[in-house]
Amino acid sequence: MGTQKKGTHLDLWQDSYAARAHNLRESEIRALFSVVSRPEVVSLAGGMPNIHDLPLAELAEGAKELVLNHGEQAMQYGSGQGWAPLRESITEVMSAEGINANPDNVVITTGSQQALDLVTQLFIEPGDVILAESPSYVGALGVFNAYQADVRHVGLDDQGLIPEEFASAVEQARGEGKRIKYLYTIPNFHNPAGVSMSIPRRKELVELCRKYGVLILEDNPYGLLGFEGQTMSPLVELAPDLVVYLGSFSKIFAPGFRIGWAYAPPAVRDKLIVASESAILSPSMVGQMAIHAYLRDYDWRGQIDSYRQMYRGRRDAMLDALATYLPECTWTVPEGGFYTWLTLPSGMDSKAMLSRAVTELVAYTPGTAFYADNQGHENLRLSFCYPPADEIREGVRRLAKVVEREIELLKLFGSQERH
Numbered sequence: 001m002g003t004q005k006k007g008t009h010l011d012l013w014q015d016s017y018a019a020r021a022h023n024l025r026e027s028e029i030r031a032l033f034s035v036v037s038r039p040e041v042v043s044l045a046g047g048m049p050n051i052h053d054l055p056l057a058e059l060a061e062g063a064k065e066l067v068l069n070h071g072e073q074a075m076q077y078g079s080g081q082g083w084a085p086l087r088e089s090i091t092e093v094m095s096a097e098g099i100n101a102n103p104d105n106v107v108i109t110t111g112s113q114q115a116l117d118l119v120t121q122l123f124i125e126p127g128d129v130i131l132a133e134s135p136s137y138v139g140a141l142g143v144f145n146a147y148q149a150d151v152r153h154v155g156l157d158d159q160g161l162i163p164e165e166f167a168s169a170v171e172q173a174r175g176e177g178k179r180i181k182y183l184y185t186i187p188n189f190h191n192p193a194g195v196s197m198s199i200p201r202r203k204e205l206v207e208l209c210r211k212y213g214v215l216i217l218e219d220n221p222y223g224l225l226g227f228e229g230q231t232m233s234p235l236v237e238l239a240p241d242l243v244v245y246l247g248s249f250s251k252i253f254a255p256g257f258r259i260g261w262a263y264a265p266p267a268v269r270d271k272l273i274v275a276s277e278s279a280i281l282s283p284s285m286v287g288q289m290a291i292h293a294y295l296r297d298y299d300w301r302g303q304i305d306s307y308r309q310m311y312r313g314r315r316d317a318m319l320d321a322l323a324t325y326l327p328e329c330t331w332t333v334p335e336g337g338f339y340t341w342l343t344l345p346s347g348m349d350s351k352a353m354l355s356r357a358v359t360e361l362v363a364y365t366p367g368t369a370f371y372a373d374n375q376g377h378e379n380l381r382l383s384f385c386y387p388p389a390d391e392i393r394e395g396v397r398r399l400a401k402v403v404e405r406e407i408e409l410l411k412l413f414g415s416q417e418r419h
Protein backbone atom coordinates (compact mmCIF):
# COMPACT_ATOMS: atom_id res chain seq x y z
CA MET A 1 0.00 0.00 0.00
CA GLY A 2 1.18 3.55 -0.75
CA THR A 3 2.15 5.99 1.94
CA GLN A 4 -0.56 8.02 3.57
CA LYS A 5 -0.34 11.79 3.45
CA LYS A 6 -0.24 13.66 6.74
CA GLY A 7 -3.64 14.93 7.81
CA THR A 8 -5.66 12.70 5.46
CA HIS A 9 -7.91 9.81 6.50
CA LEU A 10 -6.57 6.29 6.44
CA ASP A 11 -7.77 4.93 3.11
CA LEU A 12 -7.82 1.19 2.54
CA TRP A 13 -8.49 1.74 -1.16
CA GLN A 14 -5.73 4.19 -1.81
CA ASP A 15 -4.17 1.99 -4.50
CA SER A 16 -7.51 1.14 -6.11
CA TYR A 17 -8.66 4.51 -7.36
CA ALA A 18 -8.71 5.37 -11.06
CA ALA A 19 -5.99 7.79 -12.13
CA ARG A 20 -8.62 10.51 -12.58
CA ALA A 21 -9.68 10.23 -8.93
CA HIS A 22 -6.23 11.51 -7.96
CA ASN A 23 -6.95 14.62 -9.98
CA LEU A 24 -9.95 15.58 -7.86
CA ARG A 25 -9.05 18.50 -5.64
CA GLU A 26 -11.04 20.28 -3.02
CA SER A 27 -11.90 23.69 -4.45
CA GLU A 28 -10.02 26.55 -2.82
CA ILE A 29 -13.38 28.17 -2.27
CA ARG A 30 -14.90 25.17 -0.50
CA ALA A 31 -11.83 24.99 1.72
CA LEU A 32 -12.63 28.55 2.81
CA PHE A 33 -16.27 27.88 3.57
CA SER A 34 -15.97 26.87 7.20
CA VAL A 35 -14.00 30.00 8.06
CA VAL A 36 -15.94 32.53 6.11
CA SER A 37 -19.29 31.39 7.32
CA ARG A 38 -18.42 32.73 10.76
CA PRO A 39 -20.67 35.77 11.21
CA GLU A 40 -17.84 38.11 12.24
CA VAL A 41 -15.98 37.52 8.97
CA VAL A 42 -16.92 39.71 6.00
CA SER A 43 -16.79 37.31 3.10
CA LEU A 44 -15.90 38.79 -0.25
CA ALA A 45 -14.96 35.25 -1.27
CA GLY A 46 -17.96 33.23 -2.48
CA GLY A 47 -20.28 33.64 -5.44
CA MET A 48 -23.52 33.09 -3.57
CA PRO A 49 -26.35 35.17 -5.01
CA ASN A 50 -28.25 37.42 -2.64
CA ILE A 51 -31.71 35.86 -2.68
CA HIS A 52 -32.81 37.69 0.43
CA ASP A 53 -35.54 39.62 -1.40
CA LEU A 54 -37.14 36.68 -3.17
CA PRO A 55 -40.90 36.52 -2.50
CA LEU A 56 -40.67 33.38 -0.36
CA ALA A 57 -44.31 33.45 0.74
CA GLU A 58 -45.48 33.49 -2.87
CA LEU A 59 -43.02 30.79 -3.82
CA ALA A 60 -44.29 28.67 -0.94
CA GLU A 61 -47.85 29.07 -2.22
CA GLY A 62 -46.69 28.00 -5.67
CA ALA A 63 -44.87 24.96 -4.24
CA LYS A 64 -47.97 23.96 -2.30
CA GLU A 65 -50.17 24.29 -5.37
CA LEU A 66 -47.64 22.26 -7.37
CA VAL A 67 -47.57 19.34 -4.95
CA LEU A 68 -51.33 19.37 -4.28
CA ASN A 69 -52.47 19.59 -7.89
CA HIS A 70 -49.58 18.07 -9.86
CA GLY A 71 -47.90 15.98 -7.20
CA GLU A 72 -47.94 12.73 -9.09
CA GLN A 73 -46.01 14.25 -11.96
CA ALA A 74 -43.75 16.41 -9.79
CA MET A 75 -42.73 13.45 -7.62
CA GLN A 76 -42.09 11.13 -10.57
CA TYR A 77 -39.09 10.53 -12.86
CA GLY A 78 -39.14 12.64 -15.99
CA SER A 79 -37.54 12.86 -19.40
CA GLY A 80 -33.73 12.66 -19.57
CA GLN A 81 -33.66 15.74 -21.81
CA GLY A 82 -35.79 17.72 -19.40
CA TRP A 83 -39.46 18.58 -19.16
CA ALA A 84 -40.77 19.97 -22.45
CA PRO A 85 -42.76 22.93 -21.01
CA LEU A 86 -39.69 24.13 -19.13
CA ARG A 87 -37.50 23.74 -22.23
CA GLU A 88 -40.04 25.94 -23.98
CA SER A 89 -39.88 28.63 -21.30
CA ILE A 90 -36.07 28.45 -21.28
CA THR A 91 -36.14 29.63 -24.89
CA GLU A 92 -38.07 32.69 -23.65
CA VAL A 93 -35.37 33.40 -21.09
CA MET A 94 -32.76 33.02 -23.84
CA SER A 95 -34.67 35.41 -26.08
CA ALA A 96 -34.27 38.09 -23.39
CA GLU A 97 -30.61 38.08 -24.50
CA GLY A 98 -31.44 38.04 -28.19
CA ILE A 99 -31.02 34.30 -28.72
CA ASN A 100 -33.49 32.68 -31.05
CA ALA A 101 -33.48 29.16 -29.59
CA ASN A 102 -35.27 25.94 -30.46
CA PRO A 103 -36.60 24.03 -27.40
CA ASP A 104 -35.66 20.72 -29.07
CA ASN A 105 -32.00 21.59 -28.61
CA VAL A 106 -32.24 22.39 -24.89
CA VAL A 107 -31.00 19.79 -22.39
CA ILE A 108 -31.93 20.53 -18.78
CA THR A 109 -29.21 19.77 -16.23
CA THR A 110 -28.60 19.84 -12.51
CA GLY A 111 -27.18 23.37 -12.58
CA SER A 112 -24.90 24.42 -15.41
CA GLN A 113 -22.15 22.76 -13.39
CA GLN A 114 -23.48 19.36 -14.48
CA ALA A 115 -23.53 20.55 -18.08
CA LEU A 116 -19.84 21.48 -17.74
CA ASP A 117 -19.18 17.98 -16.50
CA LEU A 118 -21.16 16.29 -19.29
CA VAL A 119 -19.53 18.27 -22.09
CA THR A 120 -16.08 17.56 -20.68
CA GLN A 121 -16.87 13.88 -20.24
CA LEU A 122 -18.01 13.71 -23.89
CA PHE A 123 -15.01 15.47 -25.43
CA ILE A 124 -11.93 15.08 -23.27
CA GLU A 125 -9.37 12.32 -23.25
CA PRO A 126 -6.45 12.78 -20.87
CA GLY A 127 -4.02 15.30 -22.35
CA ASP A 128 -6.52 16.94 -24.75
CA VAL A 129 -6.30 20.71 -24.79
CA ILE A 130 -9.01 23.05 -23.52
CA LEU A 131 -8.38 26.73 -24.08
CA ALA A 132 -9.74 28.97 -21.34
CA GLU A 133 -9.49 32.61 -20.42
CA SER A 134 -6.73 33.77 -18.14
CA PRO A 135 -8.13 33.69 -15.42
CA SER A 136 -11.10 31.28 -15.67
CA TYR A 137 -13.99 29.98 -13.52
CA VAL A 138 -12.67 27.81 -10.68
CA GLY A 139 -15.54 25.30 -10.91
CA ALA A 140 -14.87 24.67 -14.61
CA LEU A 141 -11.16 24.26 -13.98
CA GLY A 142 -12.01 21.65 -11.35
CA VAL A 143 -14.01 19.66 -13.91
CA PHE A 144 -11.32 20.00 -16.59
CA ASN A 145 -8.73 18.83 -14.11
CA ALA A 146 -10.84 15.84 -13.08
CA TYR A 147 -10.92 14.67 -16.72
CA GLN A 148 -7.15 15.28 -17.04
CA ALA A 149 -7.41 17.98 -19.67
CA ASP A 150 -4.40 20.10 -20.57
CA VAL A 151 -5.80 23.58 -19.88
CA ARG A 152 -4.05 26.43 -21.70
CA HIS A 153 -4.91 29.98 -20.67
CA VAL A 154 -5.55 32.70 -23.23
CA GLY A 155 -4.99 36.35 -22.30
CA LEU A 156 -7.90 38.65 -21.54
CA ASP A 157 -8.09 42.42 -20.98
CA ASP A 158 -10.89 44.88 -20.26
CA GLN A 159 -12.42 43.99 -23.66
CA GLY A 160 -12.45 40.29 -22.80
CA LEU A 161 -10.54 37.44 -24.42
CA ILE A 162 -7.87 38.62 -26.88
CA PRO A 163 -8.48 36.96 -30.29
CA GLU A 164 -4.83 37.19 -31.43
CA GLU A 165 -3.75 35.34 -28.29
CA PHE A 166 -6.38 32.72 -28.97
CA ALA A 167 -5.01 32.26 -32.51
CA SER A 168 -1.43 31.89 -31.27
CA ALA A 169 -2.49 29.44 -28.54
CA VAL A 170 -4.21 27.31 -31.20
CA GLU A 171 -1.13 27.43 -33.47
CA GLN A 172 1.15 26.63 -30.55
CA ALA A 173 -0.87 23.61 -29.35
CA ARG A 174 -1.33 22.26 -32.86
CA GLY A 175 2.40 22.78 -33.50
CA GLU A 176 3.00 20.49 -30.52
CA GLY A 177 0.74 17.88 -32.09
CA LYS A 178 -1.98 18.40 -29.45
CA ARG A 179 -5.72 17.94 -30.02
CA ILE A 180 -7.69 21.06 -29.12
CA LYS A 181 -11.20 20.11 -28.07
CA TYR A 182 -12.80 23.43 -27.26
CA LEU A 183 -12.51 26.99 -26.10
CA TYR A 184 -14.25 27.54 -22.75
CA THR A 185 -15.33 31.16 -22.41
CA ILE A 186 -17.52 33.37 -20.23
CA PRO A 187 -18.12 36.37 -22.50
CA ASN A 188 -20.54 38.23 -20.19
CA PHE A 189 -19.59 39.66 -16.77
CA HIS A 190 -16.78 37.21 -16.39
CA ASN A 191 -16.17 35.11 -13.29
CA PRO A 192 -13.67 36.04 -11.88
CA ALA A 193 -12.37 38.87 -14.11
CA GLY A 194 -15.53 41.04 -14.07
CA VAL A 195 -15.07 42.06 -17.74
CA SER A 196 -17.15 41.42 -20.89
CA MET A 197 -16.05 40.59 -24.40
CA SER A 198 -16.52 43.50 -26.82
CA ILE A 199 -18.84 42.98 -29.79
CA PRO A 200 -16.06 43.24 -32.44
CA ARG A 201 -14.04 40.64 -30.54
CA ARG A 202 -17.01 38.28 -30.43
CA LYS A 203 -17.24 38.42 -34.21
CA GLU A 204 -13.50 38.00 -34.63
CA LEU A 205 -13.38 35.10 -32.21
CA VAL A 206 -16.22 33.23 -33.88
CA GLU A 207 -14.51 33.65 -37.27
CA LEU A 208 -11.26 32.30 -35.84
CA CYS A 209 -13.04 29.30 -34.31
CA ARG A 210 -14.62 28.58 -37.65
CA LYS A 211 -11.29 28.90 -39.42
CA TYR A 212 -9.51 26.61 -36.96
CA GLY A 213 -12.44 24.23 -36.43
CA VAL A 214 -12.58 24.79 -32.67
CA LEU A 215 -15.81 24.22 -30.75
CA ILE A 216 -16.87 26.94 -28.28
CA LEU A 217 -18.25 26.14 -24.83
CA GLU A 218 -20.01 29.39 -23.90
CA ASP A 219 -20.89 29.71 -20.22
CA ASN A 220 -23.40 32.49 -19.56
CA PRO A 221 -24.96 32.47 -16.08
CA TYR A 222 -24.64 36.27 -15.61
CA GLY A 223 -25.69 37.61 -19.03
CA LEU A 224 -29.00 39.08 -17.81
CA LEU A 225 -27.35 40.86 -14.89
CA GLY A 226 -26.05 43.94 -16.73
CA PHE A 227 -26.35 46.88 -14.32
CA GLU A 228 -27.87 49.18 -16.95
CA GLY A 229 -30.18 46.47 -18.28
CA GLN A 230 -27.82 46.03 -21.25
CA THR A 231 -27.37 42.64 -22.92
CA MET A 232 -24.68 41.58 -25.39
CA SER A 233 -25.34 39.10 -28.14
CA PRO A 234 -24.05 35.72 -26.96
CA LEU A 235 -21.67 33.81 -29.26
CA VAL A 236 -24.31 31.14 -29.84
CA GLU A 237 -26.45 33.64 -31.73
CA LEU A 238 -23.50 34.46 -34.00
CA ALA A 239 -22.62 30.81 -34.76
CA PRO A 240 -25.12 28.25 -33.42
CA ASP A 241 -23.32 25.40 -35.21
CA LEU A 242 -20.04 26.10 -33.38
CA VAL A 243 -21.30 26.64 -29.86
CA VAL A 244 -22.46 24.60 -26.90
CA TYR A 245 -24.14 27.23 -24.73
CA LEU A 246 -24.74 26.91 -20.99
CA GLY A 247 -27.41 28.78 -19.05
CA SER A 248 -28.53 28.72 -15.44
CA PHE A 249 -31.31 29.86 -13.11
CA SER A 250 -28.86 30.13 -10.22
CA LYS A 251 -28.05 33.83 -10.54
CA ILE A 252 -31.20 35.18 -12.18
CA PHE A 253 -33.56 33.34 -9.82
CA ALA A 254 -32.13 30.98 -7.19
CA PRO A 255 -29.57 28.15 -7.09
CA GLY A 256 -31.55 25.96 -4.69
CA PHE A 257 -33.49 24.03 -7.35
CA ARG A 258 -30.18 23.29 -9.12
CA ILE A 259 -31.59 23.80 -12.59
CA GLY A 260 -29.45 24.86 -15.53
CA TRP A 261 -29.28 23.89 -19.18
CA ALA A 262 -27.15 23.22 -22.21
CA TYR A 263 -28.16 24.40 -25.67
CA ALA A 264 -26.36 22.45 -28.35
CA PRO A 265 -26.39 21.52 -32.04
CA PRO A 266 -28.56 18.38 -32.53
CA ALA A 267 -25.72 15.83 -32.72
CA VAL A 268 -24.09 17.09 -29.51
CA ARG A 269 -27.50 17.44 -27.88
CA ASP A 270 -28.22 13.74 -28.49
CA LYS A 271 -24.96 12.74 -26.83
CA LEU A 272 -25.59 15.10 -23.92
CA ILE A 273 -28.99 13.51 -23.30
CA VAL A 274 -27.55 10.00 -23.18
CA ALA A 275 -24.66 11.10 -20.97
CA SER A 276 -27.04 12.88 -18.61
CA GLU A 277 -29.40 9.91 -18.45
CA SER A 278 -26.50 7.70 -17.52
CA ALA A 279 -25.43 10.16 -14.80
CA ILE A 280 -28.77 11.11 -13.23
CA LEU A 281 -31.62 9.42 -15.21
CA SER A 282 -33.56 12.67 -15.29
CA PRO A 283 -33.26 16.13 -13.75
CA SER A 284 -35.46 16.86 -10.72
CA MET A 285 -39.09 17.07 -11.84
CA VAL A 286 -40.15 19.04 -8.81
CA GLY A 287 -37.41 21.59 -9.43
CA GLN A 288 -38.25 21.89 -13.12
CA MET A 289 -41.96 22.28 -12.49
CA ALA A 290 -41.41 24.84 -9.74
CA ILE A 291 -39.20 26.94 -12.02
CA HIS A 292 -41.70 26.60 -14.84
CA ALA A 293 -44.48 27.85 -12.55
CA TYR A 294 -42.26 30.72 -11.39
CA LEU A 295 -41.60 31.79 -14.99
CA ARG A 296 -45.29 31.44 -15.85
CA ASP A 297 -46.89 33.11 -12.85
CA TYR A 298 -44.35 35.56 -11.61
CA ASP A 299 -42.81 38.71 -13.04
CA TRP A 300 -39.36 37.14 -13.50
CA ARG A 301 -38.16 40.00 -15.67
CA GLY A 302 -39.07 42.40 -12.85
CA GLN A 303 -37.20 40.18 -10.39
CA ILE A 304 -34.11 40.31 -12.60
CA ASP A 305 -34.45 44.11 -12.75
CA SER A 306 -34.51 44.34 -8.99
CA TYR A 307 -31.47 42.01 -8.79
CA ARG A 308 -29.64 44.28 -11.23
CA GLN A 309 -30.32 47.36 -9.15
CA MET A 310 -29.34 45.65 -5.92
CA TYR A 311 -26.08 44.29 -7.38
CA ARG A 312 -25.30 47.64 -8.99
CA GLY A 313 -25.53 49.29 -5.57
CA ARG A 314 -23.15 46.69 -4.15
CA ARG A 315 -20.75 47.07 -7.09
CA ASP A 316 -20.74 50.83 -6.49
CA ALA A 317 -20.00 50.31 -2.79
CA MET A 318 -17.13 47.98 -3.69
CA LEU A 319 -15.57 50.33 -6.25
CA ASP A 320 -15.97 53.30 -3.94
CA ALA A 321 -14.31 51.50 -1.05
CA LEU A 322 -11.46 50.27 -3.27
CA ALA A 323 -10.77 53.82 -4.46
CA THR A 324 -10.84 55.08 -0.87
CA TYR A 325 -8.85 52.36 0.86
CA LEU A 326 -6.68 50.56 -1.68
CA PRO A 327 -5.10 53.17 -3.96
CA GLU A 328 -1.98 51.00 -4.32
CA CYS A 329 -3.98 48.30 -6.17
CA THR A 330 -5.76 48.19 -9.52
CA TRP A 331 -9.08 46.46 -10.30
CA THR A 332 -11.53 45.81 -13.11
CA VAL A 333 -14.79 47.79 -13.31
CA PRO A 334 -17.62 45.28 -13.84
CA GLU A 335 -20.73 46.44 -15.70
CA GLY A 336 -22.71 43.46 -14.49
CA GLY A 337 -22.36 40.20 -12.59
CA PHE A 338 -20.81 39.56 -9.19
CA TYR A 339 -17.05 40.12 -9.25
CA THR A 340 -14.11 42.45 -9.51
CA TRP A 341 -10.56 41.24 -10.12
CA LEU A 342 -7.93 42.98 -8.07
CA THR A 343 -4.22 43.27 -8.80
CA LEU A 344 -1.95 43.73 -5.79
CA PRO A 345 1.37 45.60 -5.91
CA SER A 346 4.12 43.58 -7.56
CA GLY A 347 5.75 40.84 -5.48
CA MET A 348 2.76 40.19 -3.21
CA ASP A 349 1.14 36.78 -2.73
CA SER A 350 -2.63 36.71 -2.28
CA LYS A 351 -2.65 33.07 -1.17
CA ALA A 352 -0.12 33.58 1.61
CA MET A 353 -1.95 36.77 2.64
CA LEU A 354 -5.31 35.02 3.07
CA SER A 355 -4.72 33.65 6.56
CA ARG A 356 -3.73 37.14 7.73
CA ALA A 357 -6.83 38.56 6.10
CA VAL A 358 -9.03 36.04 7.89
CA THR A 359 -7.39 37.07 11.17
CA GLU A 360 -8.54 40.59 10.30
CA LEU A 361 -12.02 39.12 9.68
CA VAL A 362 -12.20 39.51 5.92
CA ALA A 363 -12.04 36.79 3.25
CA TYR A 364 -11.48 36.79 -0.51
CA THR A 365 -10.55 34.15 -3.09
CA PRO A 366 -6.86 34.07 -4.01
CA GLY A 367 -6.12 34.52 -7.72
CA THR A 368 -4.38 31.12 -7.98
CA ALA A 369 -7.79 29.38 -7.73
CA PHE A 370 -8.61 30.67 -11.21
CA TYR A 371 -5.63 29.24 -13.05
CA ALA A 372 -4.67 25.71 -14.03
CA ASP A 373 -0.98 26.64 -14.02
CA ASN A 374 -0.28 28.36 -10.71
CA GLN A 375 -0.50 31.94 -11.95
CA GLY A 376 -2.48 34.59 -10.12
CA HIS A 377 -0.35 35.16 -7.01
CA GLU A 378 -0.70 38.92 -7.33
CA ASN A 379 -4.45 38.78 -7.93
CA LEU A 380 -7.55 38.14 -5.94
CA ARG A 381 -11.25 37.96 -6.67
CA LEU A 382 -13.61 40.14 -4.68
CA SER A 383 -17.32 39.28 -4.79
CA PHE A 384 -19.87 41.99 -4.10
CA CYS A 385 -22.91 39.73 -4.50
CA TYR A 386 -23.61 38.60 -0.96
CA PRO A 387 -22.75 41.12 1.79
CA PRO A 388 -24.74 44.37 1.95
CA ALA A 389 -23.02 47.63 0.94
CA ASP A 390 -21.91 48.68 4.44
CA GLU A 391 -20.31 45.28 5.03
CA ILE A 392 -18.58 45.47 1.67
CA ARG A 393 -17.06 48.81 2.68
CA GLU A 394 -15.96 47.43 6.03
CA GLY A 395 -14.53 44.33 4.34
CA VAL A 396 -12.46 46.40 1.94
CA ARG A 397 -11.28 48.61 4.82
CA ARG A 398 -10.07 45.50 6.68
CA LEU A 399 -8.45 44.14 3.53
CA ALA A 400 -6.61 47.44 3.04
CA LYS A 401 -5.08 47.13 6.50
CA VAL A 402 -3.75 43.68 5.60
CA VAL A 403 -2.43 44.85 2.23
CA GLU A 404 -0.66 47.82 3.81
CA ARG A 405 1.07 45.57 6.32
CA GLU A 406 2.12 43.19 3.54
CA ILE A 407 3.58 46.10 1.60
CA GLU A 408 5.62 47.07 4.68
CA LEU A 409 6.83 43.48 5.08
CA LEU A 410 7.70 43.31 1.42
CA LYS A 411 9.79 46.46 1.74
CA LEU A 412 11.62 44.96 4.72
CA PHE A 413 12.11 41.37 3.57
CA GLY A 414 11.45 41.17 -0.19
CA SER A 415 9.17 38.57 -1.75
CA GLN A 416 10.97 35.36 -0.69
CA GLU A 417 8.17 34.64 1.79
CA ARG A 418 6.10 33.35 -1.11
CA HIS A 419 8.35 30.35 -1.79
Ligand code: PMP
Pocket residue numbers: 047110111112113114137139186191219221247248249250255259260
Ligand atom coordinates in the same frame (compact mmCIF):
# COMPACT_ATOMS: atom_id res chain seq x y z
N1 PMP B 1 -20.36 28.89 -14.55
C1 PMP B 1 -19.99 30.00 -13.92
C2 PMP B 1 -19.16 31.00 -14.63
C3 PMP B 1 -20.37 30.20 -12.58
O1 PMP B 1 -19.99 31.32 -11.95
C4 PMP B 1 -21.16 29.22 -11.92
C5 PMP B 1 -21.58 29.35 -10.47
N2 PMP B 1 -20.75 30.06 -9.66
C6 PMP B 1 -21.52 28.08 -12.65
C7 PMP B 1 -21.12 27.94 -13.96
C8 PMP B 1 -22.35 26.97 -12.03
O2 PMP B 1 -23.61 27.40 -11.74
P1 PMP B 1 -24.86 26.44 -11.44
O3 PMP B 1 -24.37 25.02 -11.44
O4 PMP B 1 -25.38 26.87 -10.13
O5 PMP B 1 -25.79 26.68 -12.58
